[in-house]
Structures are given as structure tokens and as C-alpha cells.
Amino acid sequence: MARKTKGPAGGREGGVDIQRPQLARRGFIRAAGTAALSLTALGHVGREARAAAFRPDLTMEANPNPPSAYPKWFPSWSEVEQLARKEGQVQVSAWGSAEAKEMFNKLCTQFERKTGIKAVYRHGDWFAAQQQVLNEVKEKKEQGSIDAIFLWGKPFSNLMQGGGVWEVPILDLLPNARKIAYRPELGRFVHDMVPTYGCFVPQINYQDCFVYDRKKYKPSDMPKSVDGVLDWAKRHKGKFTYCDVNKGGSGHTWVMMLIYALTGGYEKYAFRPFSKEVAAKDWKPLWDYLKELEPYMYRPGTYPQGNNAVAQLFSAEEIDFCPNWDGTMAQEVRGGRLDPDRLGMIVPEPGIFSPCDGFTIPANAAHKAAALLFLDYLVSVEAQMEVPRVMASYPVVTEAWDKLPEKERQQPWHPVQNLREWRDLGRMGARHGEYMFQMMTEWVDRIARK
Amino acid sequence: MTSPRTSRRRQFGDLLMVAPLALFLGTMVLVPLVIAVLSSVGMTTVAPGLTGEFTLQGFREFFDPTKPSLAALWFTFKVTLVTTAISTGLGLALALFMRFRRIALGQVMSFLVKIPLFMPYLVTAFVFWVLLYPKGYIGILTHKLLVEYLALVEQAPALISDPLGIGIIVCGSWMRFPYAFVIIHGLLQMIDPSYEEAARTLGARTGRIVRRVYLPLVGYGLLSVALLNFLALFIAFSIPFVLGASWPQFLSVFIYVNAKDQGNWLAGYTASVVYIVIALAIATFYTRALQRAKTHA
Amino acid sequence: MRRHRAQRWANHAVLGLVALLILLPVFVVFEYAFATKWFPAHWWFPQEFGMRWFERLLGLGNIVNAMINSYMIAAIVAVTTLLVTFPAAYVFGARTRRGDSRLIRLVEGFSSVPLAFPTIAVGIGLLPVYAKLGLLSSLPGVVAAHMIMAVPYALRAMVGSFIMVPPEYEEAARNLGAGRFYVLRRIYLPLVWPGVMAGGIFAFSWSLNEFVLVLLLGYPNIETIPVQIYQFVGGYYLHPQQAAALGLFLLVPTLALMFLVERTVRGSTVVPAGA
Structure with a gap:
């Protein structure tokens, strides 16, 4: 079975189980699907989370998002897909080296080809992107200009404190996320022990x-x-x-x-x-x-x-x-x-x-369902194979590494060949x-x- | 002689002509300035880590001698001063040389000298890194000269990431000397050559002509160039970020690391306010000198 | 005669040295932009040259767009800056203006503040203001932000030229009944033209080089070449060859443009040629 989640993200008590989407009743979903993805419906989750002072060291002590704070429902994945198609596009913001630009450009094109949803990629700077989101949230701009934002630990923590993160355990919604190596460091918290509450999808694993x-x-x-x-x-x-x-x-x-x-x-x-x-x-x-x-x-x-x-x-x-x-x-x-x-x-x-950088969805993202679909694509085996190819770092999905041709895995910059044993089972x-x-x-x- | 009425009219006209500038400065500079000053005492929430509550902690920490900020300020000041002197001096020397030797600034030279103005800062900083590091052309040359030929030292001094700021000084001087040259050369062209001829017929030597004829005439330009160079280098970021040392840090790098990476925006804004106060002090001095230059010219 | 020749040689030597000093870093940029293989421990020059980095950059897209943005913004900044600063520079610089009004002196002193205002602090301060005014990610917003730094540069360059103009010219014209506008246009403008050009060029070059404000205030609609360079030389990641190649996308057209300006607008360049 896929990994059990600890902490808030599972939302088991709320009867929300993405592994059994049939539990959600169709009629109810149709009425509430859109609302489920809107900030308004989930506003109180955010408030709850912000009320608990955000401190990395709280991870093991208190749960800032008690299950009771969640609505009693989540849309099924097929519902997310439908909604995403209706939204029609996703605005992706990332930063990094020329290689990063190349990789994200490529992934956006492939995503577009696969789903028909337009992926607009903007290569920027983490600080500028973070300030943009925080500013838009502060100005109460409901249709934000970024739908999926690439982050490391500090900006994630800044966004979380500034109410800029869509506080929904997105990692548990994505079917492909189940393939991410079973390590808390890959998703449960960002690399500087910043808890993610499931709101963060890792994409790359540097060594x-x-x-x-x-x-x-x-x-x-x-x-x-x-x-x-x-x-x-x-x-x-x-x-x-x-x-x-x-x-x-x-x-x-x-x-x-x-x-x-x-x-x-x-x-x-x-x-x-x-x-x-x-x-x-x-x-x-x-x-x-x-x-x-x-x-x-x-x-x-x-x-x-x-x-x-x-x-x-x-x-x-x-x-x-x-x-x-x-x-x-x-x-x-x-x-x-x-x-x-x-x-x-x-x-x-x-x-x-070996830290992981990845994505989150801003609280005011205009195309949240499309962003979910895009992030799901990013952690698919196909997209993950581009991480070692272009960025020369490890993918977060070990299967993608296993599927790489022998020659590509044996490049001199990869210190370890057997990733499954060394990373997934190691420390x-x-x-x-x-x-x-x-x-x-x-x-x-x-x-x-x- | 002008009557008081004309003078008042004139003054009103002057105000009208300054109005667009005043309006622009008022909206685009005063507003962020007020925000910066308020932020330095914690009273805004424009950046992460600012709470909106009054605090003097930023200033207390900045002026705490055990913290690196004061050392950074002093280092920044010293390096900037040396670079300003070199870049302005070079520009002045070259402009005077061309004046005395009556060298026409041909198209090629006039074009060449402007190149540093249009080199992207980051590319320039990086180019000087690869020139100055031990395997760079200047690095190799320094090694050959100091170690192999003159045998003065066992190892050539580090030209980048060094505590003396050599890399910053070299790169900064290269970037800024064309500004000095362009302005001073332009001003020298406006001076009637008969002044120099008259001085020469009276038996004055080159040094005296420079001191008594040219310097007073281009004094304002020189001052203005020095000020521009000083301030531009004082807040330069790209050069010290790439070429600077871990200690002492350049103040702008200190702000960047503190504020952007570590989220300590209080320290960032405090340092910004210190910068601005220094700029205002220099500007006051400059405006006074301008009044004097106007009466002397 | 011999002395004359020796002097000419000395002149050439000095100018040659200056040219070498200026060109060495530029040469390195070209070297890096075209180097596809260079092991610096054993080679003084690249072992292999190629167009790989240019092809790669063009493949990444946005270059042409970023170039157009860079030049368009720089040109608008230069023109608007001159419009705002020219009359003020006259008041601050012309010796017939006493400029002793407190208010005028205050404005003049204040105009130096941006020079020592770290751009990142300006940007952060402007973010909320721009958000309120709806100027974020817009061309006028970026232009206005760039003018903050361009104004003091242009002002300094022009005030110097105004000071150099003998006050008798204006007085004579005035006595003959010329108005303020006429004096400015017909008496001063031709005389201070080098200063105006210098101011314009400083504004242009400043805007062309700036990346922090564009990053903070122009994202995501406005991207310029320096912003792209910053992305490749961001400290944590640096790709020397691609940064150098990108730098050429900015440097080469600018120099070509400068060269053209010098050829076509004779006698009206920053450094009056052959004067």
C-alpha cells in the first residue's frame, strides 16, 4: 500500500481518503468541487494554521491543522482533472541555473502536449516570486498571478507565515506522489526542518x-x-x-x-x-x-x-x-x-x-486544479527522469532513476548508483x-x- | 540690477522649472524612503520578519562593536574611497593628457572608452574573477612578476576574496574611470584654449596650468564625478558579491545575506538608512561646494 | 622634428595602454562566450571554440523579447529623465540663477538620496505602493523605478555643463528681450548639449544594466537581459560561458548603436569628437 501519512496531511478522521475516492458522493462533489478548491471554503484551515505560531520545532509536538479543521470532503482525482481542464492553464514560477530553466521549459511543454492545458513558465528569482505572492495575498487579490511556485526552505517558511500557502495537503492528493521515495525528508518537511503539512511537493534532490x-x-x-x-x-x-x-x-x-x-x-x-x-x-x-x-x-x-x-x-x-x-x-x-x-x-x-526543492500552490492561485495536475505530472516517472538528465541531480521518485539507461546513471557526478538502497533505506x-x-x-x- | 518684482517672478519661474523634478522625487523617492526609515525601526510589515512594532534593535545591533556591521561599514568606506580616488584620478589624468598633447579623441577611442559603461555589472564582476584568480591572466602575470622575476614573495597575494579588497578596487576602478573621463574630457572641451595659451606665454608650467587654470574650471565636474563614483561604489553589490572576502564584508553584501537569505530585514533596512544618512551628508557638502564653484567659475 | 615624433610615439603608447586595459576584460568575455572546452590548468586559451552557448540560449527562448524590452525601457527612461531634469539642471547650474531659495536647495540636496539608496530597499519599499497603484509588472512602473537612479546621474552631468556657460550670454539675450524658453532652447541647449547627451547616456546605460528593480517590480511580464544574466550568475549557480554569451547580446548591439550615433550625429556625442 502507498505510504501512510503522519501528521495533519492524512486527514483520516474527516473521512477524506484519496485512495478511496469512491467514498465521495458524486452529487455532493459536483456542488462542492469548485468550492473545495477555493480559498474561501478552506479559509479557516489557513487561519487555524496561522494562529499556531509557525515554528519548525513544533512538528513533533502539536498539530497546527487538527483534522477537525478540514472540510469533510475532497474531490476525487478525476474531478480535479475535469476542473483543471475547465481552468485551461497554469502559471508556473521557478528559478535557478540555465539547466533549471531548460528543464522547466521542457516539462511545461511536455505537460501541455499531454493534457492540453497551457503551462506558462516564468523563470525568475525566488525572492521576487515570494514577495509577489505575499504582496498579492496582503492586497487580497483573489486571482493571483502564480499557480505553482518553486521554493526552498526559507521562502516556504516565509510564505507559510505570511499566509501565502494554499494550506491543503496537496502531496496526498497527487496520485503520482505515492511514488516519491519513502522518506520524511522528501515531502513531510523542506530541507531545513521546515514542516510542510503536506503543502509542498518535492521535485529535485541535490547531493x-x-x-x-x-x-x-x-x-x-x-x-x-x-x-x-x-x-x-x-x-x-x-x-x-x-x-x-x-x-x-x-x-x-x-x-x-x-x-x-x-x-x-x-x-x-x-x-x-x-x-x-x-x-x-x-x-x-x-x-x-x-x-x-x-x-x-x-x-x-x-x-x-x-x-x-x-x-x-x-x-x-x-x-x-x-x-x-x-x-x-x-x-x-x-x-x-x-x-x-x-x-x-x-x-x-x-x-x-541532500536537500529537496519543490513546489507549493499559493493561497490565491487562480488555477489551483490545473496546478495540482501540473505538480502531479512533475512527480511522474517520465518527468522525474529529466532531473538527472538535465540538472545532474537525483530525482525524488526512485523508479525514475532505476529506469535511466546504465550509461546516464554512471556519470561521474553521481556519487551513488544504487539509489534505492543508499537513499531510500539509508540515512x-x-x-x-x-x-x-x-x-x-x-x-x-x-x-x-x- | 534687477528689481525685487522681477526677482520674485524669476524665483517663481525657477520653482516652476524644478517642479517636475520635485514631484518625481516626492513620489518615487520620498515614499520608499519613508518606508525604509519606518522599517528600520520595525514599524512596517513590507518584508518578512518585520512586525510593525517600534523597536530600536536594528540600530543597537548595527552599532554594536562586537557585530560585523560596523567593521563592514568601515571597510566599505575605505575600499570605496580608494576606488573613487583611483577611478577619478585615472579619468582626470587621461583627460588632461589628451588636452595637453592635443590628442583628438578619434571615433575609435571615443567608442572604446565607453565600453565599460555598457558591460553588464554581473558579467564584469565575473570577468574580473577569472582575470584575477591564480589561473587568470592577471593572476598569472602577478605571480610571474612578484614570485619568479622579482622574487619578492613566496606566494603572490590573493587578488580575489582578499581582506584588502584588491579585487573590488581593480574591478571598480575599471568600471568607473570612463565616467570620470567622459565628464571631465567633455568639460575640458568647453574651455577656451586661449586661457592655456595666455598662461603659457606668461611662463606657467604644465603643473601650474593644471592647478591654476583647469582644476578651478572643472572643479565642479570633478567633484560631481567623485561624488557619483563614490556613491555608486558605496552601494555596489555585484562587484563585492563576486570578488569580496568573507571578512570584512562589504555592507551591501552584508545587507543581502542578512535580509534576503536569512530574512533579517530589520538589519537590512537599518543598514539602508545608514547608507542614506551618509549620502545626505555628502550631498549637503556637495551642494555647498556647488554654490562655491558657481561663484568661482 | 625628432622630438615631435617621440612625442607621437609616447601618445600612441599611452592610448594603446588605455585601450588594452579596456579591452582585456572584453576579450575575456568573448573568449568565454565561444569557449566550448578549456581546461585552465594547462591552457592559456580555449582548446575548442563553438557557438554552443548561443544556440542553447536561443533555444531557451525569450532572448529577443528581453532584448527589445531592455532597449525600449532604457530609451524611454533616458528621454523622460532628460525631460524632467533639464529645466531643473538649468536652475541648479546656470550662474544667472542664484538658486538660493531654500526650497530649491532642498530639492537639489534630496536629489542625491537615490544614489545611496540600495536598490533592493527601494524595490521592497515600492512593492506595496505599486500594488496599490496597479503599476506592478507594467512598463510605466519599471520606467519610473529606473528613473529614480537615472535622475541624479543625468542631473549631475547637466549641471556641470550649465555652470560652464558664461552668464553674459543669457544676460545679453535677456536684454534683447528673449524669453525664458527662448534662452533655454537657443542659447543654452547648443552649449550644454554634451552634458545633455552625457546625462542621457548615463540614464540609458544605468537602465540597461539594472536588474534588481525589474526582478522585483516587473515580474512576471517584463524581463530584460540583465535579469536573465542575474538568473545565470545568481551566486548559488553560475554558468560563466552562458553569462558571457548573454552579456554579448547586450554589449554588442549597444556598442553598435553607440558607434552609429557617433557617426551620424557628429559633434553632438558625449565626448565631442576631434574638438
């Missing part, structure tokens, strides 16, 4: 890795664990660097792993309320570690400003080892700047988090957003400051 020069080193020469970097750097002075934690995720994701490894383990932080005291009291080993590391790094005291800056130093053979993303390194190879034979990627123990975890921002602020003062 931060240890990147090393395969021509110079054997995999056995490389550190086995996230905190093994220091020993390696001491043996190979000037050959390692990581990017400024405020300028690139590859740097701060690795440092977050160090926090867990050096100051008390993942369990100490996972889904616990943020405490400044913990950071003040327990993080000395982290700062000592990074300070000790600095003199052995590439050009001590200078930190590359971003993932790509680090990748380019690697391509130029200035460094032999760095943490970086799968997609960033693929860009270097595809851009003809990096010799693919040099690119080695490994994931150390106990793993480095993934997430970054704690508030601790992460605390670390990023303190890092400037404690490590970068001279």
Missing part, C-alpha cells in the same frame, strides 16, 4: 559530496567521515577549501554535518527547539576544528565566494578536494572546463544531507534551519574575522 581528483588519489586516500577532512588537509597542505558558508550551500551543508558530528550527534538537534545556549556552550569543538583546519587550507584566510567559485578552483587544479554539489560539478564538466576523468565524488559517513536527515543561520552568522565572526 552535497566530497569532490576529489580521481587522477591523483584513490577513493581509499580520501576521508571516510565528514570530520576526516582535517587529517587529510594536514597531509596535503593547501589542497582543500570550502566556500564561504554565507555564499554557498556546499559550504554550510558540510559545516552543518560537522556540527552534528562534533557536538553531540544528529539526535541532539533534529526537530528540537532552537536554543542559543546550545550554540554558545557546545560549539567550541566545531570552531576549534575549523580554526585548526584553516592554516592547512588553500590560501589560508580566503574563502571562495560560492559553490561555482570552489568548482572553478577545482577545475583549474588549484585544489584537489572540496565539498560541492552534484549539479555544480556537472556544470563544470558539461561547460568543458573540467576534465571528467579528474572528477571523483564520494559521500562520507554518516552521509551529507538522510536534514539541516536545522535556525541552527544553520546561527552558525552562518557566528562563522563570520569566529572564522572569517581576522
Whole structure:
């Protein structure tokens, strides 16, 4: 059976079971179908959710959307499809690299061809898109200009707090979402432990890795664990660097792993309320570690400003080892700047988090049913196969990975071939957003400051 | 001599001519300015994280010496000052050189010098990154010169992401020196060559002519260029974002990271207000100097 | 004679150095835009050249539209900015105007504020205002937003030129009975034309380069080339070759346009040629 949902999204008590749509009575649906998808009908859900102060650490304690808050019905999927056709179009907003633009353009075209529903794609900037939605909601504009918006943790949290998210557990409505790998990190919360209440549909799964020069080193020469970097750097002075934690995720994701490894383990932080005291009291080993590391790094005291800056130093053979993303390194190879034979990627123990970006539907989206249909298409096997192909990252649907031709799976930027075993059964975890921002602020003062 | 009546009429006419500008500034600048000032004390809800309640926390944190903001402000000021001096100086030197040598600014040169004005900021910043990093042309040249030929140092200094802001200074000077050159060269063209000839026949040397003839005449232009360059670099974002260091941070990057990425808009707006206060102070100084320039010219 | 020749060589050397300084970064942009293979550790120049990045960009669409938008907005911004600032620059700069009215000085001082107003703060401040006025994602909205920064630039460029005009010209014309409009059009305009052109070009180039305000206020209907570049050089993701290729979409037509302007409107360019 498909996954059981925990938390609010299942809505089991309300008699809403998308796996048994026949329970919903047709006559009733016809009258209420449109209303079910409208903001008015679900307004009180939103109010309820906003009333509970939005804090990531509440996930395990309280349910901000009690099942009683939900209406007693949901439309069946075929009803959603009908409604979507009536709406006729969906406005999709995303951002990211040239590859992201290419992928979303392609997916929108394919979606249009498949369903006959027009998908208008706008490639923008996450902050601009977020402000647009928040502003429209504040101005009480009922027909918003964005129907499906691509997000990472912070903007999702901002939208949620600003009442910009359509607070309906959309992830549980989508038939294809059942194929998403069974990990809470893939949908139940966004990568910085921001709970989604099912209002978020993951689309891409990035992997931060240890990147090393395969021509110079054997995999056995490389550190086995996230905190093994220091020993390696001491043996190979000037050959390692990581990017400024405020300028690139590859740097701060690795440092977050160090926090867990050096100051008390993942369990100490996972889904616990943020405490400044913990950071003040327990993080000395982290700062000592990074300070000790600095003199052995590439050009001590200078930190590359971003993932790509680090990748380019690697391509130029200035460094032999760095943490970086799968997609960033693929860009270097595809851009003809990096010799693919040099690119080695490994994931150390106990793993480095691989965050997911994905979509939500704004509270005032004008074409909600079409947006649902579009998001369902995005998590179909066909659409998910484009993620590794174009973006060089992992799909959230493991089946899509399995179906890729052997050659495509064995590209040098993919650190792991057996995704099912390694990701779906292995450990993934997430970054704690508030601790992460605390670390990023303190890092400037404690490590970068001279 | 003008009668009081004519003078009043004239003043009214002046007001009328300034009115479109005043109207524009009033609506398009004053409104966001008021919003920025209110936001810096938490009194709006225009951005995430602002509660609408009065607080001075933003300013307390900005002026807290243990926080990086004051260091960022000082660093930004220093780097901007050096870049302004280099870019304005280069422009002035080139314009004067062409004046003295009576070099006509041919079509090609006049076209070349405008190129930096039209290079997209982000592309420029990125190009300087690849020029200045150790495998870039300037990086290699610096290494060859300092390490191999002169053997002054064991390792060439970092030209990007460095605490001295060398990358920002080099890139900023490249981007801004054409502004200085274009304006000063244009003003020099408006000066009657007979002034210089007269000075020469009286036995004045080049240095004296520059100091006594040209500088007073183009003083306003020079001041205005320096001000424009200073302010443009002071709030520049693309250059320090790509070429800057982790410490000290450029203030605009500090705002960006704090506000956009971390959602601390209180810090963002506080820094904006600090920026504006500095700009107003400079503008006051500038307006005074303008009055003086008008009477001297 | 020999001294003359040596001087000429020195002149050429200095100008050559300046040209080299200006052209080196431009050369790198071209190198990157056409480089399809370049391992920088072993090669000083790209190993393979090609049109791949241009084809890819054109395949991604919107380029032509974004180019039209970029130039259209920049042109409108330049013209409207000049219309607003020209009369004011006269009042601030012409030496026959005493400009000592408090109000006028206040306006003049205030006109510098936008120069030090971080664009992201301007954008966020304008968002709610625009939403109320219905200006979001509209051409007039973006033009007005761009004028915020263009106005002080144009103003500074023009005030300088007005100061340079000897006050006797205006006084003489006035004594002969010329009106304010006549004086401005027939006496000042020809004399301050370089300043006007400089102001217009600064406004044009500023608008052509700006991306934060277009991103915040123009989305989703208005997209320009710098916005697209920003999307490719956003810090977290950077594609050097595509950014360089996109930069050329902006740089090459602009330079061609400048070149044409210089050829056709002789003597009226920013830097009066051959004066």
C-alpha cells in the first residue's frame, strides 16, 4: 500500500481518503468541487494554521491543522482533472541555473502536449516570486498571478507565515506522489526542518559530496567521515577549501554535518527547539576544528565566494578536494572546463544531507486544479527522469532513476548508483534551519574575522 | 540690477522649472524612503520578519562593536574611497593628457572608452574573477612578476576574496574611470584654449596650468564625478558579491545575506538608512561646494 | 622634428595602454562566450571554440523579447529623465540663477538620496505602493523605478555643463528681450548639449544594466537581459560561458548603436569628437 501519512496531511478522521475516492458522493462533489478548491471554503484551515505560531520545532509536538479543521470532503482525482481542464492553464514560477530553466521549459511543454492545458513558465528569482505572492495575498487579490511556485526552505517558511500557502495537503492528493521515495525528508518537511503539512511537493534532490581528483588519489586516500577532512588537509597542505558558508550551500551543508558530528550527534538537534545556549556552550569543538583546519587550507584566510567559485578552483587544479554539489560539478564538466576523468565524488559517513526543492500552490492561485495536475505530472516517472538528465541531480521518485539507461546513471557526478538502497533505506536527515543561520552568522565572526 | 518684482517672478519661474523634478522625487523617492526609515525601526510589515512594532534593535545591533556591521561599514568606506580616488584620478589624468598633447579623441577611442559603461555589472564582476584568480591572466602575470622575476614573495597575494579588497578596487576602478573621463574630457572641451595659451606665454608650467587654470574650471565636474563614483561604489553589490572576502564584508553584501537569505530585514533596512544618512551628508557638502564653484567659475 | 615624433610615439603608447586595459576584460568575455572546452590548468586559451552557448540560449527562448524590452525601457527612461531634469539642471547650474531659495536647495540636496539608496530597499519599499497603484509588472512602473537612479546621474552631468556657460550670454539675450524658453532652447541647449547627451547616456546605460528593480517590480511580464544574466550568475549557480554569451547580446548591439550615433550625429556625442 502507498505510504501512510503522519501528521495533519492524512486527514483520516474527516473521512477524506484519496485512495478511496469512491467514498465521495458524486452529487455532493459536483456542488462542492469548485468550492473545495477555493480559498474561501478552506479559509479557516489557513487561519487555524496561522494562529499556531509557525515554528519548525513544533512538528513533533502539536498539530497546527487538527483534522477537525478540514472540510469533510475532497474531490476525487478525476474531478480535479475535469476542473483543471475547465481552468485551461497554469502559471508556473521557478528559478535557478540555465539547466533549471531548460528543464522547466521542457516539462511545461511536455505537460501541455499531454493534457492540453497551457503551462506558462516564468523563470525568475525566488525572492521576487515570494514577495509577489505575499504582496498579492496582503492586497487580497483573489486571482493571483502564480499557480505553482518553486521554493526552498526559507521562502516556504516565509510564505507559510505570511499566509501565502494554499494550506491543503496537496502531496496526498497527487496520485503520482505515492511514488516519491519513502522518506520524511522528501515531502513531510523542506530541507531545513521546515514542516510542510503536506503543502509542498518535492521535485529535485541535490547531493552535497566530497569532490576529489580521481587522477591523483584513490577513493581509499580520501576521508571516510565528514570530520576526516582535517587529517587529510594536514597531509596535503593547501589542497582543500570550502566556500564561504554565507555564499554557498556546499559550504554550510558540510559545516552543518560537522556540527552534528562534533557536538553531540544528529539526535541532539533534529526537530528540537532552537536554543542559543546550545550554540554558545557546545560549539567550541566545531570552531576549534575549523580554526585548526584553516592554516592547512588553500590560501589560508580566503574563502571562495560560492559553490561555482570552489568548482572553478577545482577545475583549474588549484585544489584537489572540496565539498560541492552534484549539479555544480556537472556544470563544470558539461561547460568543458573540467576534465571528467579528474572528477571523483564520494559521500562520507554518516552521509551529507541532500536537500529537496519543490513546489507549493499559493493561497490565491487562480488555477489551483490545473496546478495540482501540473505538480502531479512533475512527480511522474517520465518527468522525474529529466532531473538527472538535465540538472545532474537525483530525482525524488526512485523508479525514475532505476529506469535511466546504465550509461546516464554512471556519470561521474553521481556519487551513488544504487539509489534505492543508499537513499531510500539509508540515512538522510536534514539541516536545522535556525541552527544553520546561527552558525552562518557566528562563522563570520569566529572564522572569517581576522 | 534687477528689481525685487522681477526677482520674485524669476524665483517663481525657477520653482516652476524644478517642479517636475520635485514631484518625481516626492513620489518615487520620498515614499520608499519613508518606508525604509519606518522599517528600520520595525514599524512596517513590507518584508518578512518585520512586525510593525517600534523597536530600536536594528540600530543597537548595527552599532554594536562586537557585530560585523560596523567593521563592514568601515571597510566599505575605505575600499570605496580608494576606488573613487583611483577611478577619478585615472579619468582626470587621461583627460588632461589628451588636452595637453592635443590628442583628438578619434571615433575609435571615443567608442572604446565607453565600453565599460555598457558591460553588464554581473558579467564584469565575473570577468574580473577569472582575470584575477591564480589561473587568470592577471593572476598569472602577478605571480610571474612578484614570485619568479622579482622574487619578492613566496606566494603572490590573493587578488580575489582578499581582506584588502584588491579585487573590488581593480574591478571598480575599471568600471568607473570612463565616467570620470567622459565628464571631465567633455568639460575640458568647453574651455577656451586661449586661457592655456595666455598662461603659457606668461611662463606657467604644465603643473601650474593644471592647478591654476583647469582644476578651478572643472572643479565642479570633478567633484560631481567623485561624488557619483563614490556613491555608486558605496552601494555596489555585484562587484563585492563576486570578488569580496568573507571578512570584512562589504555592507551591501552584508545587507543581502542578512535580509534576503536569512530574512533579517530589520538589519537590512537599518543598514539602508545608514547608507542614506551618509549620502545626505555628502550631498549637503556637495551642494555647498556647488554654490562655491558657481561663484568661482 | 625628432622630438615631435617621440612625442607621437609616447601618445600612441599611452592610448594603446588605455585601450588594452579596456579591452582585456572584453576579450575575456568573448573568449568565454565561444569557449566550448578549456581546461585552465594547462591552457592559456580555449582548446575548442563553438557557438554552443548561443544556440542553447536561443533555444531557451525569450532572448529577443528581453532584448527589445531592455532597449525600449532604457530609451524611454533616458528621454523622460532628460525631460524632467533639464529645466531643473538649468536652475541648479546656470550662474544667472542664484538658486538660493531654500526650497530649491532642498530639492537639489534630496536629489542625491537615490544614489545611496540600495536598490533592493527601494524595490521592497515600492512593492506595496505599486500594488496599490496597479503599476506592478507594467512598463510605466519599471520606467519610473529606473528613473529614480537615472535622475541624479543625468542631473549631475547637466549641471556641470550649465555652470560652464558664461552668464553674459543669457544676460545679453535677456536684454534683447528673449524669453525664458527662448534662452533655454537657443542659447543654452547648443552649449550644454554634451552634458545633455552625457546625462542621457548615463540614464540609458544605468537602465540597461539594472536588474534588481525589474526582478522585483516587473515580474512576471517584463524581463530584460540583465535579469536573465542575474538568473545565470545568481551566486548559488553560475554558468560563466552562458553569462558571457548573454552579456554579448547586450554589449554588442549597444556598442553598435553607440558607434552609429557617433557617426551620424557628429559633434553632438558625449565626448565631442576631434574638438
